[in-house]
Amino acid sequence: MKKSYLLSLALLLNFFIAEAKDEGSAYYKEVKKNFQTNADVRLNLDISFADCQIKTWDQNTIDIVVKLDVTASSQSRADEMFDAFSVNINEGRENASLTVNGGYNSCGSKKMNESYHINVEIKMPLKAVIDGHSSFGDMSIGDMQGACLINHEYGTLNINGLWSYENDVRVAFGDAHINGTNGGDFRNEYGKLEIKVLQGNSEIHSSFGDLEIDRVRKECKDLEIKIEYADADIDLASDAGFRFETSASYGDIDLPDGAKKSSVESDYVSKEVRGTIGNGEGKLEVECDFGDVEIDIDGD
Numbered sequence: 001m002k003k004s005y006l007l008s009l010a011l012l013l014n015f016f017i018a019e020a021k022d023e024g025s026a027y028y029k030e031v032k033k034n035f036q037t038n039a040d041v042r043l044n045l046d047i048s049f050a051d052c053q054i055k056t057w058d059q060n061t062i063d064i065v066v067k068l069d070v071t072a073s074s075q076s077r078a079d080e081m082f083d084a085f086s087v088n089i090n091e092g093r094e095n096a097s098l099t100v101n102g103g104y105n106s107c108g109s110k111k112m113n114e115s116y117h118i119n120v121e122i123k124m125p126l127k128a129v130i131d132g133h134s135s136f137g138d139m140s141i142g143d144m145q146g147a148c149l150i151n152h153e154y155g156t157l158n159i160n161g162l163w164s165y166e167n168d169v170r171v172a173f174g175d176a177h178i179n180g181t182n183g184g185d186f187r188n189e190y191g192k193l194e195i196k197v198l199q200g201n202s203e204i205h206s207s208f209g210d211l212e213i214d215r216v217r218k219e220c221k222d223l224e225i226k227i228e229y230a231d232a233d234i235d236l237a238s239d240a241g242f243r244f245e246t247s248a249s250y251g252d253i254d255l256p257d258g259a260k261k262s263s264v265e266s267d268y269v270s271k272e273v274r275g276t277i278g279n280g281e282g283k284l285e286v287e288c289d290f291g292d293v294e295i296d297i298d299g300d
Contacts, residue, residue: 024071024113027078031066035091039125040146042095045132049102050118051155052134055142056126062096063123064089070116081116098122102136148184152176165200175209183220198223206230215298216240220282227288234286235298241278246286246293247271253286254294 039060045052050066066087072078086101102118118137124130129146135153143161149168150157157176162169167184169176175191183200186193191209199217207228216223218240225232236242236256246253249270255261261275277284277295286293 024073025078027070027072027075027082029068029082031064031068031087031089033062033064033089033091035062035096036060036093037062037096037125037128038093040127040129041093041125042129042131043122043124044095044097045130045134045150046097046099046101047120047132047134047137047139048100049136050100050120050134051137052100052120052122052139054122054124054130054140056128056144057123058126059123060125061123062125062128063121064098065121066100067119067121068116069119070114072114077114081114085116085118206232218281222283223285225284225286227286227291227293229290231291232286232288232293234293234295236277236295237298239278240282241276241280242282242284243276243280244274244284244286244295246273246284246288246295248288248293249290251288251291251293253288254292254296256295256297258297259295 037060041062043062068082068085070078070081072081086099088099090097100118100120127146129149130144131149133151136155138155139152140158141148141160143163145163147164147166148162151170152174153172155174157171157174159178161179162181162184165182165184167181169184169186171188171191171193173190176188176193178195180197181195181200183198183202185203187205188209189207193206193209194212196214197217198213198215199219201220201222203224204211205226208230210230211225211227211232213234215235215237217237247270253271253273255273256277259275259277261273263274265272
């Protein structure tokens with residue numbers, strides 16, 4: 001009986017040891033680079049399978065920190081995983097580039113209880129330009145005075161402020177949130193696009209994901225919006241005025257009470273409405289297919 005008890009205890013102990021081994025251990029690696037640039041440097045990005053946070057500061061310097069965290073059964077296995085990740089940084093005063101590829105699959109078949117996470121932290125001049133692509137990870141961007149030209153896929157995008165007039169932001173398979181912008185070209189597919197404050201001329205195209213603009217300010221004089229298989233909710237500042245042209249197919253258009261309609265055309269599947277809101281200084285065009293459009297006055 002005693003031998004049986006000891007045998008069972010030994011087997012149980014071996015089981016816990018095996019479980020502990022299977023859980024793996026955490027290993028870390030960092031890649032750092034800091035270099036001088038011009039105030040309006042263009043930073044070219046190509047980032048995949050990594051989260052990225054971009055902040056701006058009043059220094060003509062780019063500071064990059066790439067943190068690689070893995071869970072592996074041994075140091076040698078962790079090194080094998082680290083080797084599968086690609087991090088390339090090219091310095092330059094006018095043009096710089098960062099490539100991060102979390103190509104984990106290239107290091108062989110994933111083993112049980114292995115995991116990894118890549119995090120990219122960037123500080124750059126306030127007037128710097130971002131130009132590039134990111135995918136399979138979340139991205140956040142602070143305030144920028146330089147243009148933001150970014151194509152982001154399979155992850156959320158959060159931006160505090162885009163104060164250039166030449167932004168080009170494209171998002172697919174993920175939600176995007178922008179606190180404020182002076183305008184540009186914005187496109188999203190298969191995810192919600194929310195803009196808190198829009199105060200510049202813009203072209204917005206949203207498909208298979210709703211669009212919400214909390215305030216369009218009077219500084220915006222030309223706004224074109226196209227919606228497909230989604231709904232649009234647009235709030236205009238109380239002192240903003242537009243000449244509007246709206247059309248909806250297989251959907252509806254809801255205008256504020258103070259809108260003056262100059263023409264209305266409709267049939268069984270479509271509706272077109274033209275007119276003015278407020279002083280009619282700006283131009284507002286909204287086209288919606290298979291969705292509803294609601295335009296309101298902020299605060300009403």
